[in-house]
Amino acid sequence: MPAPSPALAGHSRLLTGLLLALFLGALEQTIVATALPAIVRDLAGFDLLGWALSAYLLATAAATPVIGKLSDLHGRRALLRACMALFALGSAICALAPDMRTLIGGRAVQGIGGAGLIVVAQAAVAQLAGPAQRSRYAGYFALVWAAAGLIGPLLGGALSDWLHWRAIFWINLPLGALVLWIGAPGLRALGPGHGEGRIDLAATALFAVATGAFLLALSWGGARHPWLSAPVLAALAVALATGAVFFARQRRSADPLLAPAWLRDPAIGPALAASLLLYGFYIAVAVLMPAYWQLGHGLRSTVSGALLVPALIAGAAGALIGGRAAARSGDYKRPVLPGLAIAALTLTLMGALASQLSAWSVSALLALVAFGIGPCTATVNAVAQNAAPARQLGALTGAMALSRTLGTAVVVAAGSAMIVAHVRLGGGALAGGLLAGGESAAAQTLPETTRALLRDAYAELFFFAAAGIALALLCYAWIRPRTAHAAELAEPAPGA
Numbered sequence: 001m002p003a004p005s006p007a008l009a010g011h012s013r014l015l016t017g018l019l020l021a022l023f024l025g026a027l028e029q030t031i032v033a034t035a036l037p038a039i040v041r042d043l044a045g046f047d048l049l050g051w052a053l054s055a056y057l058l059a060t061a062a063a064t065p066v067i068g069k070l071s072d073l074h075g076r077r078a079l080l081r082a083c084m085a086l087f088a089l090g091s092a093i094c095a096l097a098p099d100m101r102t103l104i105g106g107r108a109v110q111g112i113g114g115a116g117l118i119v120v121a122q123a124a125v126a127q128l129a130g131p132a133q134r135s136r137y138a139g140y141f142a143l144v145w146a147a148a149g150l151i152g153p154l155l156g157g158a159l160s161d162w163l164h165w166r167a168i169f170w171i172n173l174p175l176g177a178l179v180l181w182i183g184a185p186g187l188r189a190l191g192p193g194h195g196e197g198r199i200d201l202a203a204t205a206l207f208a209v210a211t212g213a214f215l216l217a218l219s220w221g222g223a224r225h226p227w228l229s230a231p232v233l234a235a236l237a238v239a240l241a242t243g244a245v246f247f248a249r250q251r252r253s254a255d256p257l258l259a260p261a262w263l264r265d266p267a268i269g270p271a272l273a274a275s276l277l278l279y280g281f282y283i284a285v286a287v288l289m290p291a292y293w294q295l296g297h298g299l300r301s302t303v304s305g306a307l308l309v310p311a312l313i314a315g316a317a318g319a320l321i322g323g324r325a326a327a328r329s330g331d332y333k334r335p336v337l338p339g340l341a342i343a344a345l346t347l348t349l350m351g352a353l354a355s356q357l358s359a360w361s362v363s364a365l366l367a368l369v370a371f372g373i374g375p376c377t378a379t380v381n382a383v384a385q386n387a388a389p390a391r392q393l394g395a396l397t398g399a400m401a402l403s404r405t406l407g408t409a410v411v412v413a414a415g416s417a418m419i420v421a422h423v424r425l426g427g428g429a430l431a432g433g434l435l436a437g438g439e440s441a442a443a444q445t446l447p448e449t450t451r452a453l454l455r456d457a458y459a460e461l462f463f464f465a466a467a468g469i470a471l472a473l474l475c476y477a478w479i480r481p482r483t484a485h486a487a488e489l490a491e492p493a494p495g496a
Helices: 012-027 033-043 046-074 075-098 099-131 131-162 172-183 185-191 199-218 228-251 268-296 302-329 337-352 361-388 391-423 431-435 448-478 486-490
Strands: none
Touching: 012 075, 012 131, 012 172, 033 046, 033 075, 033 099, 033 131, 046 099, 046 199, 046 391, 075 099, 075 172, 075 361, 099 131, 099 361, 099 391, 099 448, 131 302, 131 361, 172 431, 199 228, 228 337, 268 302, 268 337, 268 361, 268 391, 268 448, 302 361, 337 448, 361 448, 391 448
């Protein structure tokens, strides 16, 4: 078995490399959006436009827990190298793509590699930092996510305008080489994986089909197809059937991909639920806010993007402060519960005043929400990781990432449907695709009555999000933080 993990002190180069790996994986989720018009202009295939974005998300969601499990079995260093190679291969395919279908295939390969960059980086830092300091370093992750959210759209647009859209994929190759040069050598300090157990290929295939079909249904519903259309219902049926078979197989497995015992654990189970709710409702609001500012207030896309910046900065600051406070005191609830309460109350206020507030006032209130949520983003992973045996650290990190992805996908779909339904019931005309934002002619010529209806619809979204954050608070309050027993940290533990 590997020796006890060293502290991160003295491993600043490794930490830099891991944060850069995380940045690359996160950046690829945002950098492509602003280059899509140029991509469609060159490659045509407008009807496949959405797949250029969703292929990365689908592949990332399906690969995340599998790669986490593989990193436990074969070591973080081997998986970081393999995932970086996949990420670079996918980037090269996209950069050389002669048509949209090839680009979509490259994005899927990128998504598998990107999942590994994110999960392996988080698991490696968690292993190096140890239980007492994990929340402290989670604040750095929040800074990386905020930076990717800010830089991605700007960099994608700049490279597309000044060079060529293909440059947004070529740039990943030297950055990937830098990740390996900086970070991979230091991963020797983590030792090899435990090598005990195996990946159940049938379960992996079932999981990939279930996750892909579910996310596909959510991306189609209300946009490409009506929610009750045959394609959406068929995708949901496939997700339900394969998901049921997957979980039945997991209950019988001695070494499951997603351990059912996690749901019963008093630390891990509530942390998974809190993560799903917290990220789902907050990110859904953040994703849908540009449409509120553009369609509800008539602002340009550049201004609506700028209005999100205070929330990104405030969220990162809250995560840094809350993570450090939890690491110093060992109390994972004191910095988190008041912050979640403030976030829920602020969203309630935004709902009550949504039709009256100015765009800048909403931006300031959203920043307060983000600051309140920040401490939870810094600690919820650490709480779950601390309760897991060392041999399950990567798999659990993957499960936490999956909870965030699924929560976000579900609430974005539900929130979008809620807004469009409210506007239509009020007699307004609004296509669901407009909620993705964008400075289209339709967005700029909406009648004032429709804009007012949309602002009222966002009041429902804010109340919906306030209820979701309140549920996340209850889940987090239910957590019983603990550290895995010494025996669990040193010896293999049963998967379920």
